[in-house]
Amino acid sequence: FDLVILDVGLPDMTGFEVCKTIRQTRSLPVLFLTARSSEVDRVVGLEIGGDDYVVKPFSPRELVARVRAILRRVSSVPLPQNGHDASIPIIIDEVRCQAIYFGTAMNLSRYEFRMLKAFAAHPGRVFSREQLMDHASEEPDASMERTVDTHVKTLRARMRGVREGLDPIVTHRGMGYSLLESWPDA
Template identity: 40%
Template sequence: MQTTILICDDDPIVHESLRLYLTKEGMRLRSAFNGEDGLNIVKKEKPDLVLADVMMPQMTGLELCREIRKFSQVPIMMLTARGEEIDRILGLELGADDYIVKPFSPRELIARIKAVLRRTENHNQTETDSDATDSKKNKLINIGSLHLDLDRYTADYAGTPIEFTKKELDLLSFLCLHPNETFTREKLLEKVWGYEFGGQTRTVDTHIKQIRRKLSEFKVLFNLMTVHGIGYRIDMDKELQQ
């Protein structure tokens, strides 16, 4: 079936320029010029991916992301003309899968869209594959009182829920499953986000920052370390490794 991309942006030029590039990739586009219309299209038509501008009339992209996450895990990429860190943090914390600042390279955007779609397809295939018993072993991660459930995408510490976004939980679980191993930001983008990208890697830093903030009130039995000039790793005692 043809992939459907919903563009939510109040700028007609953005719609036309993206339509030019994305239709060449064989994708079907739907357009909304405000957040409310975008939300209605998501509910009725269930697109494969949503591109949402942060600043829109009637309902902002951040509000749209929050509303969509109440009923759907459709991949969401945030678009914005602003580069403030607060926008990135809010978008990612509300459940956006990625964040790109205007003006952006169409080639970079297409690469990200394809990677998100591949990751979603692979995840769905794994869930429906009856022979994927080995992967199911890593669906539950228990480290002391910290419990990560990748089947339900929930987390808790000794019964107290921790509200991670899907991508935060993906990143944390990946590092937990590879304890004491250092990963560059580029490698984490490839392994967790599903694409190779040699440009801006602040997305990884933003997610790490949010994970640390949410874990800070709990006595987790590992350290989420910054390896300066390289990337990140989780330091964990061998007896705690799953």
């Protein structure tokens, strides 16, 4: 998805709660479209991470214009001219769900992408297998801890395919895995 349009008054949970849940894992743009028109609701919606707030009744043309404006802002995040800067070890492009490693776009599974995204957000932090499954899987309780080892092994192989001899994922025996904090000169 490129953007989420949420109503605040949902049956099982509020749109505000849904937005908070989305913000825990993604930076996906959120537009609130709701009948709640009080200033407090508008302010809460924007402060918890909403990108815009439209009150019903609304003009469909205005809604489309607001969606287009949000998407322009999101897609105007500056990238290097060729789209890939080889001097930056890892670029996580959440909009395109793509990881770029030393200028090369990597073809990753969703689990590998989510793990690399967690590593890149916190270089040097040691993640336990359980924490990595929480980041990577929609149903972390249904997955076995050793599944993480397989995904890390595959991720390492893909990264070595781009930069032979460099293993940026560090194993911490009995604890988990981390990403290098400092990179050797490229």
